[in-house]
Every structure is written in structure tokens, then in C-alpha cells.
Amino acid sequence: MTTDTVDAGTLAALRTVSTATVTTQLMARGLRNTFLHGLRPLNPAQTRMVGEAFTLRCIPSREDLDQLSVFQDYDHPQRKAVETAPPGSVLVVDARGQTRAASLGHILATRLLRRGVAGFVTDGSVRDSEGFAELPLPSFAAGAAATTNLAQHHAVDINVPIGCAEVPVYPGDIMVGDRDGVVCIPRHLAAEVAAAAVEQERLEEFVLEKIESGAPLRGTYPPDEATLAEYRARGR
Numbered sequence: 029m030t031t032d033t034v035d036a037g038t039l040a041a042l043r044t045v046s047t048a049t050v051t052t053q054l055m056a057r058g059l060r061n062t063f064l065h066g067l068r069p070l071n072p073a074q075t076r077m078v079g080e081a082f083t084l085r086c087i088p089s090r091e092d093l094d095q096l097s098v099f100q101d102y103d104h105p106q107r108k109a110v111e112t113a114p115p116g117s118v119l120v121v122d123a124r125g126q127t128r129a130a131s132l133g134h135i136l137a138t139r140l141l142r143r144g145v146a147g148f149v150t151d152g153s154v155r156d157s158e159g160f161a162e163l164p165l166p167s168f169a170a171g172a173a174a175t176t177n178l179a180q181h182h183a184v185d186i187n188v189p190i191g192c193a194e195v196p197v198y199p200g201d202i203m204v205g206d207r208d209g210v211v212c213i214p215r216h217l218a219a220e221v222a223a224a225a226v227e228q229e230r231l232e233e234f235v236l237e238k239i240e241s242g243a244p245l246r247g248t249y250p251p252d253e254a255t256l257a258e259y260r261a262r263g264r
Contacts, residue, residue, distance in 0.1 A: 077166035077205030079146030115144030123152025129180035134159030
């Protein structure tokens with residue numbers, strides 16, 4: 029994990045742009061596999077999310093190890109991850125895309141919220157989905173399952189590189205979420221992607237105005253030099 033600082037201005041800028049715009053900017057930099065496909069927001073009123081990734085890796089569970097009694101240990105990796113994810117971070121769980129058993133439940137998610145964590149992401153399921161639907165914590169998952177995580181998942185590592193929805197996520201990468209889902213920005217690209225994304229959306233607002241007024245795609249989207257000159261002139 030890198031120790032370079034992602035400044036507050038970068039994070040604030042990313043809160044204003046869409047995941048669609050971010051993926052475009054990442055693709056412009058050669059990164060095509062950054063969107064965590066198949067994950068949906070659990071509370072439609074709480075979809076905007078930005079924070080540094082704090083990861084939890086799971087392997088398949090084993091019956092002799094994964095008994096309900098393990099939860100008596102407050103240092104169980106799942107519980108420890110919930111208690112140590114820093115305020116402002118996003119807890120990202122590698123559940124290997126397996127959804128038969130939940131990655132997390134409403135009580136643990138509420139603890140994340142109270143600790144100031146910015147969001148929760150898993151490529152598995154959650155339980156207590158009715159609670160998540162009302163929880164003011166941006167949460168994204170591939171589904172819902174009543175079964176506890178121990179039936180399918182054995183939490184083993186905290187804050188290591190993981191795969192989530194087939195996307196590589198390194199600790200400290202910047203997770204951005206909205207109604208479309210979640211995208212992962214490599215940490216070292218966060219500042220330049222944020223600045224470029226803000227500018228892209230300013231230009232696209234101008235282009236959309238022209239399309240709404242009846243302009244054809246040719247020359248407008250993508251904008252040709254004449255359209256860009258008109259955009260720049262308006263900016264002055």
C-alpha cells in the first residue's frame with residue numbers, strides 16, 4: 029500500500045462526478061477493468077460514495093473451522109475489519125463472487141456507519157437487506173442471502189490486494205460509487221482523474237444543452253473544433 033496522500037480536494041471533486049465519467053477517464057489512460065460489474069446499491073437514497081479502499085479477503089469456508097463459536101473471538105478477521113477500517117475509508121470484501129451466504133449483516137454495517145466509514149462493497153451478498161435499504165451508509169453488493177457468512181466464506185486477510193467482482197483492488201485505491209455501481213481508481217491516478225473528470229462533465233453539460241436544443245451529433249458529440257471554441261468562449 030502506498031503512503032502518498034490523496035488530498036481532500038481530490039476526494040471532494042470525485043464526489044461531484046459520475047462513475048461513467050470516471051471509467052471514461054480511466055480508459056483514456058489504458059485501464060479497462062475498473063468497474064465492479066454486477067454490484068448494485070442497497071439503499072437507493074444512499075449511492076454517492078468516495079473513499080480509500082480497506083480490504084477483507086475471504087476463501088471458501090471449512091466445516092471444522094467455521095463454526096458459530098468463532099464469533100466469540102472479537103478479533104475474528106471479519107469483526108476486526110469492521111473495527112479497524114479507518115473513518116472515511118470503504119470496506120471492500122473479496123467474496124469470490126459467491127452469493128449463497130452473506131458477507132456482512134445489518135448490525136456490522138451499522139457499526140461501520142457509526143465509526144465514520146464511508147461505504148461498504150462486496151461482490152457477494154448481504155443479509156438483513158431490509159435494514160440495508162434504510163441504512164444511511166452507501167453499500168453495494170451482488171445480492172442478498174439470509175445465510176451467515178460462515179457457511180461459505182472464511183475471512184483470512186485484512187488490507188491486502190484483493191479481487192472484487194474481478195477487479196483488482198489494492199489498499200488505498202479510491203472507490204467511487206453512485207447509482208450505476210462502483211469503480212476503483214488506482215491511488216496514484218486519483219488526482220489527475222478527478223481533475224479530468226470534472227472538466228469532462230463541464231463540457232458534457234454544454235454538449236447536452238446543444239443536443240437538447242436540436243443540434244445533430246455530427247460536430248457536437250464528440251465536439252469538433254468549432255463546438256469546442258464555442259464552449260471555451262462561454263467559459264470566459
